[in-house]
Amino acid sequence: MADQHRGNGRGLSRAFTAPVRVVSKVLPRSGAVSPPRPPRPRRSAIIDCGLYVEGIRQPGEWDYVDALAEAQRRDDAFVWLGLHEPDADEFADIAQTFGLHELPVEDAVKSYQRPKVERYGDITFAAVRTARYVEHAELTETSEVVETGDVMLFIGPTFVITVRHGDACRLAPVRLELEGKEELLAQGPWAVFHAVVDRVVDLYLDVAAAIEQDIDEVEAGVFGRSGGGRIQRIYQLKRELVEFKRAVIPLARPLNALVSGRIPGVPSEIRRYIRDVADHLSRTVEQVVTFDDLLNSILQARLAQLSVDxxxxxxxxxxxxxxxxxxxxxxGIYGMNFKNMPELHWAYGYYVVLVVMAAVCFGLYRIFRRSGWL
Incomplete structure (x- = not known):
């Protein structure tokens, strides 16, 4: 009997100690340090880095330090470094390598810069606002019509750095197209500036054409036979047009400064190309101003319609x-509690009063109907 109790005790002991052994295998032992997790690789802002000699891209993968050193040893070479939304730490090393001024570096890290061209020693800093049209099935009170971004350029004697914020204008197609124009690319870093700005202005033209269609739809809704259309749609389209206007109009002054020669270092051949871009931009500016005036007229007309309604x-x-x-x-008169009222005890008084009410109401209805009040 005692042996049976001891056997039962051993069985219960194994039953309780087995889960403990399993848990002890899973949990770390006291004093044991779990191995540190490897740090996540930080996303690099560098999209592409190429070395160009006489307008021809040199084969191979280039680090910007080696590419800049090779370009400085030659008279007909430059480096094109493309960045997308770099952080301050990564861009600080790039700025030190290329000798960039701290003020434009601070602007390049941040987005939403006003279009401008500034000179810092022998390096020119240019900021351009980009824009693209956002497709939508129907214009509503919350539709995003125009998406904007930024492209900043650092243009030096042997390099050009493009910094892109947002996806309104991708620069990979610009690089691919420009690499097929070796004569133009042989003009140096300013050829890249022309290609980028030309692409940006072409997108301006596309956005202006698409906005014109939206304005035509809004105008048809306001001045159509129904004379309807929610006024919030007009406000939303005008708000998006204001954002597009802030990107387009300020770019005219920097381009005119480049065309007139007030910014040194621009080759004369590239200056002629920039003049063509400035002409396209002036046409877009005229369209934007016209659209703004047209939307103001449509808005005033809709407000007048609401007032008339x-x-x-x-x-x-x-x-x-x-x-x-x-x-x-x-x-109300016959509801007063007076005994001596005319025709109060007349047998047909109730019906006569109803007929008089109906006749007077019908007469007033005809009068208001003829006058256009009903």
Missing amino acids: MNDDMRKIAAWAAILAVPTAIA
Whole structure:
């Protein structure tokens, strides 16, 4: 009997100690340090880095330090470094390598810069606002019509650095197209500036054409036979146009400064190309100003329509109030508790009063109907 109790005790002991052994295998032992997790690799802002000699891209993968050193040893070479939304730490090393001034470096890290061209020693800093049209099935009160971004360029004697913020204008197609124009690319870093700005202005033209279609739809809704259209749609389109206007109009002054030669270092051949871009930009500026005036006119017309509709509603309310005032007045008079009232005890008085009410209300209805109040 005692042996049986001891056997049962061993069985219970194994039953309780087995889960403990399993848990001890899973959990770390006391004093044991779990191995540190490897740090996540940080996303690099460098999209592409190429070395160009006489307008021809040199084969191989180039680090920007080696590429810059090779370009400085030659007279017909430059480096094109493309960045996408770099952080301050990564861009600090690039700025030190290329000798960039701290003020434009601070602007390049941040987005939403006003279009400008500034000179820092022998390096030119240019900021351009980009824009693209956002496709939408129907214009609503919350539709995003225009998406904007930024492209900054550092243009030096042997390098050009493009910094892109947002996806409104991708520069990979610009690089691919420009690499097929070796004569133009042989002009140096300013050829890259022309290609980038030309692409940006071409997108401006596309956005202006698409916005014109939206304005035509809004105009048709306001001035159509129905004369409807929610006024919030007009406000939303005007708000998006203002954002597009802030990107387009300020770019005219920097381009004119480049065309007139106030910014040194621009080759004369590239200056002629920039003049063509400035002409396209001036056409876009005229379109934007016209669109703004047109939307103001449409908005004023819609407000006038709402005012007329409100006056019509008020006239209808006043007309019905006048019609209903007649039976209300008669019923109020005969509802007074006086014994000596005319025709109070007449057998046909009730029916006569109803006929009089109906006749007067019908007469007033015809009068208001003819006058256009109903």
